[in-house]
Each structure stands twice: as structure tokens, then as C-alpha cells.
Amino acid sequence: MMNPIYIHQKEILKRYKQPDQYTHKGIQGHAIIIGGSYGKMGAVCLSSKACLKTGCGLVTVFIPKCGYDILQIAIPEVMVITDNQEKFISNIIFDITPQAIGIGPGLGLEIETQQAVYKLLQTNKIPLVIDADALNILSKNKEWLPLLQPKTIISPHPKELERLIGKWNSDAEKLEKSITFSKEYNLIIVMKGAPTRIIDGDTIYGNTTGNAALATAGTGDVLTGMITSLLAQSYEPINAAILGVYLHGLTADIALPETGYQSFIASDVITNIGKAFLSLENLSK
Numbered sequence: 001m002m003n004p005i006y007i008h009q010k011e012i013l014k015r016y017k018q019p020d021q022y023t024h025k026g027i028q029g030h031a032i033i034i035g036g037s038y039g040k041m042g043a044v045c046l047s048s049k050a051c052l053k054t055g056c057g058l059v060t061v062f063i064p065k066c067g068y069d070i071l072q073i074a075i076p077e078v079m080v081i082t083d084n085q086e087k088f089i090s091n092i093i094f095d096i097t098p099q100a101i102g103i104g105p106g107l108g109l110e111i112e113t114q115q116a117v118y119k120l121l122q123t124n125k126i127p128l129v130i131d132a133d134a135l136n137i138l139s140k141n142k143e144w145l146p147l148l149q150p151k152t153i154i155s156p157h158p159k160e161l162e163r164l165i166g167k168w169n170s171d172a173e174k175l176e177k178s179i180t181f182s183k184e185y186n187l188i189i190v191m192k193g194a195p196t197r198i199i200d201g202d203t204i205y206g207n208t209t210g211n212a213a214l215a216t217a218g219t220g221d222v223l224t225g226m227i228t229s230l231l232a233q234s235y236e237p238i239n240a241a242i243l244g245v246y247l248h249g250l251t252a253d254i255a256l257p258e259t260g261y262q263s264f265i266a267s268d269v270i271t272n273i274g275k276a277f278l279s280l281e282n283l284s285k
């Protein structure tokens, strides 16, 4: 097995694209975040706000009807398309052409939702980030995995990873199984944890930012929004994964002296995305 490539500033600056002075929202990327169910609309709020704050020009969410007011009031900058169902997603149809899709936060596991995910995967060619319940749906329907386009990004936490690849007895076995899975389906795996590692076939990247303050509800949903945003801004999938994970961790490192470990919450990741970007800008000067 290869040694990991550690994601330090040097690796990041090789991949980071500075904003173009003459850009506009129409070419800055349009992302869609698909998720939410009754009681878990917060996951979509966090994910879509993080998506905007990571620089994408336009963000639309696709959610069940019950989330309409919640989203419109919580984040006026985000556009909303609703499913026909009140409490969960049953049929994913949208008449926009996004450059990236993030699916899973708060999605739930209803049978109709599972079928809606299947239908999307059958036809989708748009760069995709799959997280949370969309991963759990894939774990329940592993025969759908070959539908995923090459270099689709999946971002499991350890339990979601176990549901996908089965149990492991050591960290080495976990990596080995993840590499095999990544190669079999040609996927990029953001193996979330402390630290997060990114697997792209035989290549392993080890993140160097982040701390235990991130061990709080919704920080993974935020990460999904950040990576989807970078994908929509035309970053290659591997670079979107690497830069997204690095910036996400950096927000917690920046905030820690003010929040401590205990009071840091997922919204604090979003608040500090700007400072994380500014630190990259300073480095590249």
C-alpha cells in the first residue's frame, strides 16, 4: 500500500484557483443540493449555505414540500424546488442545468426516496457528491453502485463506510478494503474521521487540518455543500475533495481559540469559511 500524500499548504496551493476579477454568478457554477425530510431540514440548510459560502454562483435545493418556508426564510440567497411529497423526496425532477449535485444530507430512507435516487443515478451525468442517507440507500441497494459515473465522490463517516464495504479488523484492513472499493467502482472516497483521508484508487491523501471541535451534528452536511460547491466551480473531483476537506478542517482550527471544543457547532464551520479562504489568499501572495 502506498504511503499517504499529506495535504499541506503546498499541495493546496498547487490546486487552488484564485477568483477571476471579471467572473459573474452565471459562470461561477450552479450547484443543486438534494436532501431533507421531515425533522431533518437543517441538514439541507447547512449544506446549501456552506455551498454558497464556498464560492459557487448559484445554489438551488431540491427538498420535500415541508421544507419550503424553512429554506426560504433561513437562507434567502438559495433557490428552492420542492418534491410533490410533503415529508420526503419521492421523485427528483428539476428544470435547471447545474454543474454539480450534492445528495444525501437529511434525505431519509423511505422506499419512494430510494426509488427516486435510483432514477437519478440511472440518467445522471453531472458531477456528483454522495453523502449521508444517499450512501445508506446505496448500501441497501449495492447492485446500483455500477450506475455511478467515474470519479463520483462519496463521503462516508465510519459507520456509513462499514455499511458500504463491511467490517474491518484494523486500520490497514479498512484502507485496503476502501482502496479495493474505490478501484472497483472508480470512485473517490472521502473517508471522514480524525484525520480524514481521501482515497482515489491506489492513492491515499491524508488531511492535516481539523480537530475534535468538528465532532458535532451537521459538520458532515456542511462538508458536502463545500465539496459540491468546488465541483460546480469546475474543480476536478479529486481537487474538490482535497480542497474541500482541507478548508473544512481549517475553519475549526481558526475558530478553536474563540469557541473551544465544546461550543463549536456546524454553523461555525460556515462562519469561518471566509477566513479559511483568506488564509489561502495570503499564502499565495
Ligand SMILES: NC(=O)C1=CN([C@@H]2O[C@H](COP(=O)(O)OP(=O)(O)OC[C@H]3O[C@@H](n4cnc5c(N)ncnc54)[C@H](O)[C@@H]3O)[C@@H](O)[C@H]2O)[C@@H](O)CC1
Pocket: 039, 040, 041, 042, 043, 044, 104, 105, 106, 107, 108, 132, 133, 136, 157, 158, 159, 160, 192, 193, 217, 218, 219, 220, 221
Ligand atoms: N440538523 C440536521 O438536520 C442533521 C441531520 N443529520 C442527518 O441525519 C441522517 C442520519 O445521519 P447520522 O450520521 O446521524 O446517522 P447514521 O446512523 O448514519 O450514523 C450514526 C452512527 O454512526 C456512528 N458514527 C458516526 N460517526 C462516527 C465515527 N467518527 N466513528 C465511529 N462511529 C461513528 C455513530 O456512533 C452511530 O452509531 C443523515 O441524513 C444526516 O445528514 C445529521 O447530519 C445531524 C444533523
Ligand SMILES: Nc1ncnc2c1ncn2[C@@H]1O[C@H](COP(=O)(O)OP(=O)(O)O)[C@@H](O)[C@H]1O
Pocket: 132, 157, 192, 193, 194, 195, 196, 210, 211, 212, 213, 214, 215, 216, 217, 218, 219, 220, 221, 222, 223
Ligand atoms: N475528532 C475529530 N477530529 C477531526 N475531525 C472530526 C472529528 N470528529 C468528526 N470530525 C469531522 O466532522 C465531520 C462529521 O461528519 P458526519 O459524521 O457526517 O456528521 P453529520 O452527519 O452530523 O453532518 C467529518 O468531516 C469528520 O471528519
Ligand SMILES: [Mg+2]
Pocket: 131, 132, 157, 220, 221
Ligand atoms: Mg453525515
